[in-house]
Amino acid sequence: MTERSVVHATFAIDRIYEAKPARVFKAFSDPDIRDRWFVRPHNWPVAEYSYDFRVGGQEKGRFSPNGTMIVLNETTYWDIVPDARIIFAYAMYIDGKRISVSVATVEFKPAPNGTRLIYTEQGAFLDGYDIPAQREEGCRDLYERLAEELARMPADA
Amino acid sequence: MTERSVVHATFAIDRIYEAKPARVFKAFSDPDIRDRWFVRPHNWPVAEYSYDFRVGGQEKGRFSPNGTMIVLNETTYWDIVPDARIIFAYAMYIDGKRISVSVATVEFKPAPNGTRLIYTEQGAFLDGYDIPAQREEGCRDLYERLAEELARMPADA
Numbered sequence A, B: 001m002t003e004r005s006v007v008h009a010t011f012a013i014d015r016i017y018e019a020k021p022a023r024v025f026k027a028f029s030d031p032d033i034r035d036r037w038f039v040r041p042h043n044w045p046v047a048e049y050s051y052d053f054r055v056g057g058q059e060k061g062r063f064s065p066n067g068t069m070i071v072l073n074e075t076t077y078w079d080i081v082p083d084a085r086i087i088f089a090y091a092m093y094i095d096g097k098r099i100s101v102s103v104a105t106v107e108f109k110p111a112p113n114g115t116r117l118i119y120t121e122q123g124a125f126l127d128g129y130d131i132p133a134q135r136e137e138g139c140r141d142l143y144e145r146l147a148e149e150l151a152r153m154p155a156d157a
Helices: A021-029 A031-039 A132-152 B021-029 B031-039 B132-152
Strands: A006-017 A046-051 A058-063 A071-081 A085-094 A097-111 A114-126 B006-017 B046-051 B058-063 B071-081 B085-094 B097-111 B114-126
Touching: A006 A132, A006 B006, A006 B097, A006 B114, A021 A031, A021 A097, A021 A114, A021 A132, A031 A046, A031 A132, A071 B085, A071 B097, A085 B071, A085 B097, A097 B006, A097 B071, A097 B085, A097 B097, A097 B114, A114 A132, A114 B006, A114 B097, A114 B114, B006 B132, B021 B031, B021 B097, B021 B114, B021 B132, B031 B046, B031 B132, B114 B132
Parallel strands: none
Antiparallel strands: A006 A114, A046 A058, A058 A071, A071 A085, A085 A097, A097 A114, B006 B114, B046 B058, B058 B071, B071 B085, B085 B097, B097 B114
């Protein structure tokens, strides 16, 4: 039997994007834009993907970073305030083992040069399969991809 | 427009029950038992209630503590390890306003005199409608009701 353990941790990523809140929010709400920076930034083979961005809607992505290991992400959206806030809960699985359950808050605040985005993840990391520092590193990478995406998108009018 | 704000907080309730883990777990998995200590401990009028205790299953409860204010709880179960662990995400609403979104972990660990139960809630408290200290107080009260329920249940064989 697996040794059961839980590590609870909270981390935050707080950064400025040079784009208005409506444009940063759109990079989450528009499936095509989000696909580029969130779903396929590293060109991992995607076996399955669905996205239903509304309160109560679900997202499911099954990927294989190296062609053998299977990573599954299941997300439910709990709170959406256009241009201001998104809250979702999500679980991650590796090869069928549930490795974490988290609640994540994304806040979009107007800033002098664009938007201050604060991503806060409160997670339960399970049975030694993942550690908070690794998750935080993965999220920081995604928010760097978002910066690249915003640089490619048409500028604010 | 409502002023949007989020307070993130984590709290834990850590206590011993004089009952084996299987019996404490059953107070969550058995709808009749759970109804007594969790759903109706204070005899609030219950307008709507459903409970589907399985991974991916949902729970929904609509109550009115004072006959006018409407409290709604929506829960999704993310992880269930029989006799050992339950993880769920839940949102609370008062009069239609979403006041929090949380992930909660319940761990059941064998202890010399029964079970050590650790309840850890990681919550996002929204727009000033609720505060973590109040939520913690409400949860402590429920876990006191669980102690009373276990005292009423047949003892371990």
